[in-house]
Amino acid sequence: MTPTRSTTWSAARQRQALDLSARYLNGASVPELARASGLSKGTVLNRLHAVDTPMRTPQQTRLLQADPKEAAARQQLADAMGRWYESGTSVPALAAVFECSQRTVRRRLVQAGTALRAPGQTRVLGTDGQARRKLMRSLRDRYEAGTSVPLLAAGCGYSTSTVYRLLHQAGTTMRPRSQPNPGTAGDRSP
The missing domain is CATH 1.10.10 (Arc Repressor Mutant, subunit A)
Structure with a gap:
C-alpha cells in the first residue's frame, strides 16, 4: 500500500x-x-x-478485541434476547429483565440477527399476557430487592405511574411512601 x-x-x-x-x-x-x-x-x-x-x-x-469467552457469553445473551423478542417481548421489557439500556438490547438483537419490529407491531403484541406477566414479575422482583419506582421506570422506559400500575397488578407489597418530618408537616405558623 x-x-x-x-x-x-x-x-x-x-x-x-x-x-x-x-x-x-x-x-x-x-x-x-x-x-x-x-x-x-x-x-x-x-x-x-x-x-x-x-x-x-x-x-x-x-x-x-474481545476475549473469546466474553464474546461467546455476549452471543448467548444476544440469542436469549432474540428468542424473548421473537416471542413478543418488547425492547423496554427486555431492558428491564436484563437490566440494561434499550439501546444495548437493540444492539444485541441486531447481533443475534433478529429483525426488529415496527412500533405498531409492538403495540399489537403488547396485549400478549405472557410478555406482560414476565415484565411484571421482573419489576416486582427488582422492587422487592430495594430498587425505587423511579429507577425501575427509567430502566424500562415506562412512566412511574405505569410501573406503579404494573407492580400493583403483580400483587407487589408496596413499601410505605416516605413521610414528611412530623415536626414540620402540619406546622404552618408564621
Missing part, C-alpha cells in the same frame, strides 16, 4: 500512515492509535483513509 498523497507527504509521514494502517488492521482501534501516536483521532482517520485502509464498525472492533 502506498499513500495516495505521496507527492505531498514526507517519507516519515508515509511510513507513519502505513504503520498506523498495519496496526489498525491487526485490531487496534482509532482511539488507541491516537493515544499511542499523539495524533488526534481525525488525523489518524485521515492517515488511514489516505492509504485506503478498510475501516471497521465500532462493533466489529469490539468483537475483534
Whole structure:
C-alpha cells in the first residue's frame, strides 16, 4: 500500500500512515492509535483513509478485541434476547429483565440477527399476557430487592405511574411512601 498523497507527504509521514494502517488492521482501534501516536483521532482517520485502509464498525472492533469467552457469553445473551423478542417481548421489557439500556438490547438483537419490529407491531403484541406477566414479575422482583419506582421506570422506559400500575397488578407489597418530618408537616405558623 502506498499513500495516495505521496507527492505531498514526507517519507516519515508515509511510513507513519502505513504503520498506523498495519496496526489498525491487526485490531487496534482509532482511539488507541491516537493515544499511542499523539495524533488526534481525525488525523489518524485521515492517515488511514489516505492509504485506503478498510475501516471497521465500532462493533466489529469490539468483537475483534474481545476475549473469546466474553464474546461467546455476549452471543448467548444476544440469542436469549432474540428468542424473548421473537416471542413478543418488547425492547423496554427486555431492558428491564436484563437490566440494561434499550439501546444495548437493540444492539444485541441486531447481533443475534433478529429483525426488529415496527412500533405498531409492538403495540399489537403488547396485549400478549405472557410478555406482560414476565415484565411484571421482573419489576416486582427488582422492587422487592430495594430498587425505587423511579429507577425501575427509567430502566424500562415506562412512566412511574405505569410501573406503579404494573407492580400493583403483580400483587407487589408496596413499601410505605416516605413521610414528611412530623415536626414540620402540619406546622404552618408564621
